[in-house]
Amino acid sequence: MVLAPVVLGLGIGGFLDGIVIHQVLGWHHMLSGWYPDDPHRNMVADGLFHLVCLLLVVVGVVLLNRRSPLPARVLWGGIVAGWGVFNVVEGVVDHLVLGVHHVRHGPDQLVYDLAFLGFGAVLVALGWVLAGRRVS
Template sequence: MKHVDGAALVLGLGIGGFVDGIVIHQLLGWHHMLSGWYPLDDVHLMMLGDGLFHLLCLLLVLVGIGMLNRRPPMPNAVLAGGILTGWGVFNLVEGIVDHQILGLHHVRHGPDQLAYDIAFLVVGALLVAAGIFTSRSRLRRAPEGSS
């Protein structure tokens, strides 16, 4: 991923985690971070797991901002492409490690959970492709060193 900025990628990892946690955990209520390992009726444990997850997302966003602050400004397309790529990498890693390998939770528990898990991975792959395309499209339009 040589066309994706590392700072924007880290920022995208954190943003992707926040979107997942806010939309799937909180708004839709499909799962919590530890719902595959512990009973859902332990509200304190579910909130603790989600809170630690959101704390990690916050740290990733802060690290990404710090990295961005240490470098010259980048074109908007490169920033957006890196964020999209980072979000997609988040989905792919979480979808493979947390959903499939560790079984921490599934996107949506129930009879169709594998379909939801696969859709989550497909969205991740599409985000990575869109991010790389967005970053590269900016690089194709402008010579090196221009903004």
């Protein structure tokens, strides 16, 4: 897998998580597991999270521009795999280990967290296959 599109996918995956789950659906915020009654702290944490996502996207674009153009399948495969890696790492660390937040708080939160991890694993596999398992 080529590093540049994976880094780009990490940032895009983070943006998709933050925009869809945090903002559109309102299921959680970055620190809602630790500070459920502090909307200001959660808003600031979500903003810092989005800044990190933006930094990952910028780094991914810079890395892409430092190399020869990639075939579309490698680019998109890497982006999809990077999104999956984001889901898996964020799901394990934030949801399961630290309890910073869960995908959707409530009695079924483990089901949502495991579905998020499963979706991430599917994205990693799909990206790997799409990219043609190329390593460089």
